[in-house]
Amino acid sequence: MKIKKIIRNEIEKVAKSLKISINPVFSVEIPKNVDHGDFSSNVALVSAKENKQKPMDLAELIVAKFKRNKNFSTVTVAKPGFINFTISRTLYVSVIKEILQAGEEYAKSDYGQGSKILIEFVSANPTGPLNIVSARAAAYGDTLYRVMSYLGYAPSREFYMNDAGNQVEILAESIELRFREILGERIGEMPDEAYHGEYIIELASRINTIEGSRILHMNEIERLEKIKDFALNEIRIMHEESLSRFGVEFESWISENSIRKTGIIEEVLSYLYEAKVTYEKDEAIWFMATKFDDEKDRVLLKADGLPTYFVPDIAYHTTKYDRGYNVIIDVLGPDHHGYIQRLIAALKALNYDETKMEFIFLQQVNLFNEGEKIKMSKRLGKIVTMDELVDEVGKDAARFFFIDRKPASHLNFDMELAKKQSSENPVFYCQYAHARICSILEKAKALPFDTIEIDYSILKKLNKQDEFQLIKKLQEFEEILINVAEQREPHRLTDYLKELSGMFHKYYHDFNILNKRTKDTTLARLYLVTAIRNILKIGFELIGVSAPEKMSKKE
RNA sequence: GCGCCAGUAGCUCAGCAGGAUAGAGCAACAGCCUUCUAAGCUGUGGGUCAGGGGUUCGAAUCCCUUCUGGCGUGCCA
Structure with a gap:
C-alpha cells in the first residue's frame, strides 16, 4: 500500500512539473510477470488521449523525470505504454523497519474515519x-x-x-x-x-x-x-x-417481539397509510410496493388482522436508521434475495435513504x-x-x-x-508457518550475539530475490485489509495468508536463517522472518484463528 | 414465465472495480531428509475463461444475447 502510494504521488508530482494532465483513474499495480518490474502503471495509456500524445511518448517523458529517484533502481517504458518500476533496496528495507516498529499494531489505521457501520x-x-x-x-x-x-x-x-x-x-x-x-x-x-x-x-x-x-x-x-x-x-x-x-x-441482540411491543409497527403502518401507499383487498391490507420498483404489491396485514413478517422487519430497519449508522449491512442467507426488493420499497416509501443499505448473500x-x-x-x-x-x-x-x-x-x-495435519490443509499450512518462525526465533536466543536489540542498518544484508519478493508481499498487507473492508470480502485475507505462508516455507527451505558465522545476514533474516510472523499473527487475529507457537502433533 | 446468484485446469477455487504470456491448492507423475519441525520443498503435464455478438489501444473482467445449474417468486419467516 505504502509503496503504491509513493509511486502514485511521485507520478502526480512529475506530471505537474511537466504540465501533463493526468487521468485520475490510472492505476499502480504489481504485474503478474516479474519481468515487468515490481510495480507498473498505466498512466501514460489512460492519459494519452487528453494530452494528444502517443502513450509511448508520454511514458518516456514521465520516465525521464524518474532518473534520479532514490526509491527506484530502474524505471522503464514497455510496449503499449506501461511504466515499470523496480524498487530500490532502501525502500524495501523501510518496509521491514516499519513493520517491526509497529509490532502487533501494524497496518492499524484510521482509514474508516469512524464511519458507523451496522453488520447484522x-x-x-x-x-x-x-x-x-x-x-x-x-x-x-x-x-x-x-x-x-x-x-x-x-x-x-x-x-x-x-x-x-x-x-x-x-x-x-x-x-x-x-x-x-x-x-x-x-x-x-x-x-x-x-x-x-x-x-x-x-x-x-x-x-x-x-x-x-x-x-x-x-x-x-x-x-x-x-x-x-x-x-x-x-x-x-x-x-x-x-x-x-x-x-x-x-454488541446487540434485537428481539422482534420487543419491537412489536414498542408501537413502532403501528407508526410504520400509519405512516404508510398517510402516504397513501396502502389499500385493502381480499380483507387484507396491502403495500403498493410496485410503486417503488418491487415486482408485486405486498401484504402488510393479513386477513386475520395480524401483521406479516414484513411489517416488524420494516420497523426494525427504521430503528437501524434512527440509530445513526452510515452503512447498514444485512448479511443474509441464500433464500432471502427475493425479499430485499420489498424492504427497499418500504424504506423508500418511508423516505429513508435506501442507498445506505447493503445486502450480502452468503x-x-x-x-x-x-x-x-x-x-x-x-x-x-x-x-x-x-x-x-x-x-x-x-x-x-x-x-x-x-x-x-x-x-x-x-x-x-x-x-x-x-x-488433516498436513500442507493439504490450508489452515494448518498457515499456522505451521507461524509456528516454524516462532521456533526459529526461539533457537536464535542461543546464538552468540545479541538478537534482541534491533539494528536496522543491518537490513541491507537482505539482497536475495526471494527476500525482496517476501518484502513486497508484506507491504501488500495493508492494502489487502482495505480491500477486505471495502469490498466486504474476507476471503482475500485467507488468500493472502496462504500465499505469504507458502513464500515463507519456500524461503525457509532454500535459505539457512540461523548461522553464527554470518552474524549480519543472520540478524537481517531474523528481522525479516519476525516481520512475517507479525503479519501472520495479525492476520490470524483478524479472522479469529489462533496463532500457535508450536504445532503439537496428534497421532 | 419473471427475478437474483453462479458457470475459469480432472476436482476445489483465486483473478485485486479493463491491463502485458489466465493463476493457486488438491489429485496424477518425477524428485528432495547426517540441517532452524520432511507437519515442509522442487519439477512436469493439464485451459475454446459455458457459447455467440459488441464496446477499445487492450475483455475472464463492462454491455447485449443464448445455454446450463442453484435459489427465490405465499396473507411463511
Missing part, C-alpha cells in the same frame, strides 16, 4: 440450534467486523431474533407435544410441519423438570405461552454459547465427509449443527474454511481436509 448477521430463527449456514455467516460477519475495527471504522454486530410469528407458535406446539409424551400421553407421529429435532425433546424434558407441575394444570393457551417463553430463552442462550465458542460476540454450504456429501433435512431435524462442526474440526479450521471463499460462492466444506 446470523439472525437465525430461534427455533433450533445454529446450523452450518449460520456458522458461515458468523465467521463472515465477525471477520468483517474485526477488520473494520482495525481500520478505524466503527462497526457494530447485531443479531435479530425472529422470536414472534408463526414459526415460534409451531415451536411451542412441538415442545408441548413432546411434553405430553413425556407425561405418558400417546402422541403418535409428529405432524409434518412440527420441529422434529432431538433438541425439542430435550427442551420438553427440561421444562418438565423445571416447570412441570406448574404448567400441567394451565389451560392450553397459557401453557403454550409459558413453553414458548421458556424455549425462546433457552434457545437464545444456546445460540449465544455456540457463537461464543466460535469466538463471536454481538450462498449455501455443502458438507462433505470422505468425498460423500452429507445430506441434511431441516424438516426431519437431521442437520449438522454449528456446535457439532466445531467439535469435529475445531474453531480454527471452521472459521478459516468459511471465510476462504467469496460470499456469493457455494461452499463445499470438506471435513476430512479440515482435520
Whole structure:
C-alpha cells in the first residue's frame, strides 16, 4: 500500500512539473510477470488521449523525470505504454523497519474515519440450534467486523431474533407435544410441519423438570405461552454459547417481539397509510410496493388482522436508521434475495435513504465427509449443527474454511481436509508457518550475539530475490485489509495468508536463517522472518484463528 | 414465465472495480531428509475463461444475447 502510494504521488508530482494532465483513474499495480518490474502503471495509456500524445511518448517523458529517484533502481517504458518500476533496496528495507516498529499494531489505521457501520448477521430463527449456514455467516460477519475495527471504522454486530410469528407458535406446539409424551400421553407421529429435532425433546424434558407441575394444570393457551417463553430463552442462550465458542460476540441482540411491543409497527403502518401507499383487498391490507420498483404489491396485514413478517422487519430497519449508522449491512442467507426488493420499497416509501443499505448473500454450504456429501433435512431435524462442526474440526479450521471463499460462492466444506495435519490443509499450512518462525526465533536466543536489540542498518544484508519478493508481499498487507473492508470480502485475507505462508516455507527451505558465522545476514533474516510472523499473527487475529507457537502433533 | 446468484485446469477455487504470456491448492507423475519441525520443498503435464455478438489501444473482467445449474417468486419467516 505504502509503496503504491509513493509511486502514485511521485507520478502526480512529475506530471505537474511537466504540465501533463493526468487521468485520475490510472492505476499502480504489481504485474503478474516479474519481468515487468515490481510495480507498473498505466498512466501514460489512460492519459494519452487528453494530452494528444502517443502513450509511448508520454511514458518516456514521465520516465525521464524518474532518473534520479532514490526509491527506484530502474524505471522503464514497455510496449503499449506501461511504466515499470523496480524498487530500490532502501525502500524495501523501510518496509521491514516499519513493520517491526509497529509490532502487533501494524497496518492499524484510521482509514474508516469512524464511519458507523451496522453488520447484522446470523439472525437465525430461534427455533433450533445454529446450523452450518449460520456458522458461515458468523465467521463472515465477525471477520468483517474485526477488520473494520482495525481500520478505524466503527462497526457494530447485531443479531435479530425472529422470536414472534408463526414459526415460534409451531415451536411451542412441538415442545408441548413432546411434553405430553413425556407425561405418558400417546402422541403418535409428529405432524409434518412440527420441529422434529432431538433438541425439542430435550427442551420438553427440561421444562418438565423445571416447570412441570406448574404448567400441567394451565389451560392450553397459557401453557403454550409459558413453553414458548421458556424455549425462546433457552434457545437464545444456546445460540449465544455456540457463537461464543466460535469466538463471536454481538454488541446487540434485537428481539422482534420487543419491537412489536414498542408501537413502532403501528407508526410504520400509519405512516404508510398517510402516504397513501396502502389499500385493502381480499380483507387484507396491502403495500403498493410496485410503486417503488418491487415486482408485486405486498401484504402488510393479513386477513386475520395480524401483521406479516414484513411489517416488524420494516420497523426494525427504521430503528437501524434512527440509530445513526452510515452503512447498514444485512448479511443474509441464500433464500432471502427475493425479499430485499420489498424492504427497499418500504424504506423508500418511508423516505429513508435506501442507498445506505447493503445486502450480502452468503450462498449455501455443502458438507462433505470422505468425498460423500452429507445430506441434511431441516424438516426431519437431521442437520449438522454449528456446535457439532466445531467439535469435529475445531474453531480454527471452521472459521478459516468459511471465510476462504467469496460470499456469493457455494461452499463445499470438506471435513476430512479440515482435520488433516498436513500442507493439504490450508489452515494448518498457515499456522505451521507461524509456528516454524516462532521456533526459529526461539533457537536464535542461543546464538552468540545479541538478537534482541534491533539494528536496522543491518537490513541491507537482505539482497536475495526471494527476500525482496517476501518484502513486497508484506507491504501488500495493508492494502489487502482495505480491500477486505471495502469490498466486504474476507476471503482475500485467507488468500493472502496462504500465499505469504507458502513464500515463507519456500524461503525457509532454500535459505539457512540461523548461522553464527554470518552474524549480519543472520540478524537481517531474523528481522525479516519476525516481520512475517507479525503479519501472520495479525492476520490470524483478524479472522479469529489462533496463532500457535508450536504445532503439537496428534497421532 | 419473471427475478437474483453462479458457470475459469480432472476436482476445489483465486483473478485485486479493463491491463502485458489466465493463476493457486488438491489429485496424477518425477524428485528432495547426517540441517532452524520432511507437519515442509522442487519439477512436469493439464485451459475454446459455458457459447455467440459488441464496446477499445487492450475483455475472464463492462454491455447485449443464448445455454446450463442453484435459489427465490405465499396473507411463511
